[in-house]
Amino acid sequence: MRLTRYFLPVLKETPAEAQIVSHRYMLRAGLIKQAGAGIYSWLPLGLRVLRNIERIVDEEQQKAGHIPLLMPTLQPADLWRESGRYEAYGEEMLRIKDRQGRDLLYGPTNEEMITDIFRSYISSYRDLPKTLYHIQWKFRDEMRPRFGVMRGREFLMKDGYNFDVDRESALEAYDRHMVSYLRTYERMGLKAIPMRADSGPIGGENTHEFLVLAETGESEVFYDSAILDLQLGERMVNYEDPDQLKQIVSEWTTPYARTDETHDAALFAEVPEERRRTSRGIEVGQIFYFGTKYSEAMGATVTNAEGARVPVEMGSHGIGVSVWWGRSSRPATTTRASSGPRASRHSMSASSTCVRATPRRMPPAPASMPACVHWVSTRFMTTATSGRERSSPPWT
Amino acid sequence: MRLTRYFLPVLKETPAEAQIVSHRYMLRAGLIKQAGAGIYSWLPLGLRVLRNIERIVDEEQQKAGHIPLLMPTLQPADLWRESGRYEAYGEEMLRIKDRQGRDLLYGPTNEEMITDIFRSYISSYRDLPKTLYHIQWKFRDEMRPRFGVMRGREFLMKDGYNFDVDRESALEAYDRHMVSYLRTYERMGLKAIPMRADSGPIGGENTHEFLVLAETGESEVFYDSAILDLQLGERMVNYEDPDQLKQIVSEWTTPYARTDETHDAALFAEVPEERRRTSRGIEVGQIFYFGTKYSEAMGATVTNAEGARVPVEMGSHGIGVSVWWGRSSRPATTTRASSGPRASRHSMSASSTCVRATPRRMPPAPASMPACVHWVSTRFMTTATSGRERSSPPWT
Numbered sequence: 001m002r003l004t005r006y007f008l009p010v011l012k013e014t015p016a017e018a019q020i021v022s023h024r025y026m027l028r029a030g031l032i033k034q035a036g037a038g039i040y041s042w043l044p045l046g047l048r049v050l051r052n053i054e055r056i057v058d059e060e061q062q063k064a065g066h067i068p069l070l071m072p073t074l075q076p077a078d079l080w081r082e083s084g085r086y087e088a089y090g091e092e093m094l095r096i097k098d099r100q101g102r103d104l105l106y107g108p109t110n111e112e113m114i115t116d117i118f119r120s121y122i123s124s125y126r127d128l129p130k131t132l133y134h135i136q137w138k139f140r141d142e143m144r145p146r147f148g149v150m151r152g153r154e155f156l157m158k159d160g161y162n163f164d165v166d167r168e169s170a171l172e173a174y175d176r177h178m179v180s181y182l183r184t185y186e187r188m189g190l191k192a193i194p195m196r197a198d199s200g201p202i203g204g205e206n207t208h209e210f211l212v213l214a215e216t217g218e219s220e221v222f223y224d225s226a227i228l229d230l231q232l233g234e235r236m237v238n239y240e241d242p243d244q245l246k247q248i249v250s251e252w253t254t255p256y257a258r259t260d261e262t263h264d265a266a267l268f269a270e271v272p273e274e275r276r277r278t279s280r281g282i283e284v285g286q287i288f289y290f291g292t293k294y295s296e297a298m299g300a301t302v303t304n305a306e307g308a309r310v311p312v313e314m315g316s317h318g319i320g321v322s323v324w325w326g327r328s329s330r331p332a333t334t335t336r337a338s339s340g341p342r343a344s345r346h347s348m349s350a351s352s353t354c355v356r357a358t359p360r361r362m363p364p365a366p367a368s369m370p371a372c373v374h375w376v377s378t379r380f381m382t383t384a385t386s387g388r389e390r391s392s393p394p395w396t
Numbered sequence: 397m398r399l400t401r402y403f404l405p406v407l408k409e410t411p412a413e414a415q416i417v418s419h420r421y422m423l424r425a426g427l428i429k430q431a432g433a434g435i436y437s438w439l440p441l442g443l444r445v446l447r448n449i450e451r452i453v454d455e456e457q458q459k460a461g462h463i464p465l466l467m468p469t470l471q472p473a474d475l476w477r478e479s480g481r482y483e484a485y486g487e488e489m490l491r492i493k494d495r496q497g498r499d500l501l502y503g504p505t506n507e508e509m510i511t512d513i514f515r516s517y518i519s520s521y522r523d524l525p526k527t528l529y530h531i532q533w534k535f536r537d538e539m540r541p542r543f544g545v546m547r548g549r550e551f552l553m554k555d556g557y558n559f560d561v562d563r564e565s566a567l568e569a570y571d572r573h574m575v576s577y578l579r580t581y582e583r584m585g586l587k588a589i590p591m592r593a594d595s596g597p598i599g600g601e602n603t604h605e606f607l608v609l610a611e612t613g614e615s616e617v618f619y620d621s622a623i624l625d626l627q628l629g630e631r632m633v634n635y636e637d638p639d640q641l642k643q644i645v646s647e648w649t650t651p652y653a654r655t656d657e658t659h660d661a662a663l664f665a666e667v668p669e670e671r672r673r674t675s676r677g678i679e680v681g682q683i684f685y686f687g688t689k690y691s692e693a694m695g696a697t698v699t700n701a702e703g704a705r706v707p708v709e710m711g712s713h714g715i716g717v718s719v720w721w722g723r724s725s726r727p728a729t730t731t732r733a734s735s736g737p738r739a740s741r742h743s744m745s746a747s748s749t750c751v752r753a754t755p756r757r758m759p760p761a762p763a764s765m766p767a768c769v770h771w772v773s774t775r776f777m778t779t780a781t782s783g784r785e786r787s788s789p790p791w792t
Binding site for chain 1: 426549
């Protein structure tokens with residue numbers, strides 16, 4: 001496709017609704033367009049990047065041996081009544097009545113539906129372990145959607161669910177997810193730190209959030225700067241080897257790293273002073289082990305090796321695919337200002353996402369996502385900061 | 397992935413809710429699972445086939461020079477108030493109120509939203525022609541969802557919209573879509589006949605429906621059997637050559653082919669008697685030219701070569717991605733019984749969809765989608781028709 005035939009509508013003016021840099025650049029570079037409060041259309045170039053992110057997430061999950069399927073966006077309320085969450089979930093759940101008066105909801109997450117699929121077909125430990133995931137649009141009716149796709153209401157998420165016969169095996173699944181997420185972030189050029197977190201309405205005893213350091217972050221975070229040196233790099237990961245996974249998880253979870261929800265001032269004080277850091281962070285993923293919370297409520301049991309029927313052990317694990325990009329699409333200068341030179345270097349490291357995203361016959365683009373937006377913006381827009389007008393590109 | 401690790405839950409019993417063969421086989425072969433009335437989960441093998449269909453549709457659209465983007469599933473009602481369709485659309489539209497009391501709807505189609513995107517960025521004939529499309533989940537609240545994914549409520553559709561400066565150019569876009577759809581169907585191994593059709597709530601003067609002959613079809617169709625001999629085959633199509641496109645469209649629209657809605661008994665009587673056929677058909681796509689219906693209502697105008705502002709000429713063009721497969725996933729015997737040997741041969745012709753869909757390390761599978769379902773069903777299920785029980789596969 002020739003560039004003159006493409007549809008890359010750049011804006012000269014900064015849209016009034018954009019409060020943060022990433023949102024401004026995404027709008028001005030013709031990547032997204034707001035369709036309603038917290039609801040966005042992905043314009044052609046934005047869609048290419050979104051699909052590349054989706055592909056990376058998908059590939060890393062399959063490498064970990066996880067199995068893709070696809071659940072629908074709308075769910076019957078009755079499933080959520082079984083777990084008790086239909087009433088408990090609160091106003092972020094978008095509740096819908098169809099023409100027959102049946103209660104539906106737009107899925108904010110899928111624990112109930114995947115548990116229903118599991119219990120319909122699997123009843124023996126011989127079919128375990130299994131981890132099923134999907135990449136599907138979700139809706140959470142946030143009171144104040146803002147920051148563009150970063151805090152949108154309709155968003156694309158990968159959510160995966162592990163099913164295991166016992167706690168030990170479920171914790172291996174937890175480790176497997178942490179490692180697969182670390183690999184995914186590295187491949188995306190993001191420095192995401194796993195931090196002990198609160199489980200919120202999903203429930204669960206073991207949970208880590210992955211946070212990227214950024215001044216626009218909504219959480220205050222406390223960490224040992226030693227964690228910034230960790231890198232998987234070219235290390236071979238064998239997802240069939242629980243000991244290796246445990247070893248990697250231990251490396252990443254030993255340095256102190258917590259959000260304000262789980263922060264422990266006394267423990268933090270034990271970190272050598274020169275490595276003690278306070279910053280702001282943006283959540284880019286979360287993993288949970290919650291045991292039998294849903295399987296007990298919904299009767300998802302399996303026969304174990306001793307012939308007894310036990311509720312299946314579960315966890316759930318999510319990465320936002322559409323929100324991510326909003327979280328990484330600010331130019332280098334902004335990232336650097338907020339997160340220090342080391343994190344900035346990592347978050348600007350090579351990712352082929354933007355290169356593949358650019359339409360054919362466009363000149364070569366830089367290799368990282370933040371740089372991609374920066375590149376589009378400096379070449380094809382009159383930048384707000386330059387102080388002088390450039391000529392518009394020929395196709396606008 | 398080893399087959400024992402995969403998740404392909406086949407059923408021994410025929411589920412009571414399945415009224416037609418394709419639905420029965422899809423359920424029994426572990427391809428889909430009902431989540432609610434007219435709402436389905438795509439199990440791992442089903443998802444692989446769905447993604448392959450999506451890829452074929454996508455590739456053929458890009459070959460035609462059409463540009464992909466992605467609009468959200470939920471839309472603000474105000475857009476539909478501009479066109480007058482918010483009230484007019486009827487009960488098939490799923491209307492939703494969010495927590496702030498704002499009216500949303502789950503998009504059944506996207507004319508309003510794409511017109512809004514167009515008018516936000518494009519205002520000159522120099523940027524035309526443009527055809528934008530997306531492949532996204534839709535919802536239509538059918539009174540009686542049935543036949544599995546074939547008449548589901550939540551379904552995946554490719555819908556494309558052309559924008560042209562005048563009627564002549566818009567009719568070229570119409571031809572381009574007809575040819576790209578014919579190519580898509582051939583690649584899928586489906587014999588789909590373009591038939592003059594009613595435009596329904598979309599509105600429009602030129603419209604063709606594409607129908608596959610099948611006894612489960614809901615439309616009565618009348619056609620000249622000569623149309624079954626037409627084939628694009630290896631013909632090179634140049635989408636930049638309107639004369640070639642017009643020629644192909646003429647070949648496919650000259651033989652009599654109409655649904656009962658547009659049937660003309662007097663014209664049909666002119667078809668030589670031995671070629672006059674009556675059958676039933678299933679809709680697998682539709683193209684429309686509707687001119688300025690939406691652009692006038694929503695103020696989407698462009699400056700033409702003479703400097704005058706004119707409402708942009710539009711059309712919309714849809715292929716159901718998820719419904720399709722329900723329409724083609726019945727074993728050969730059933731297809732043959734309903735549509736005669738010729739149509740059956742075509743609908744069974746080679747498609748690599750199923751082969752690519754089968755998990756690695758499974759034995760080779762046949763090459764067509766109907767045959768794929770048949771293959772899964774005969775190998776991994778106790779068939780209902782065989783009269784004797786086979787042993788279950790090892791992983792159930």
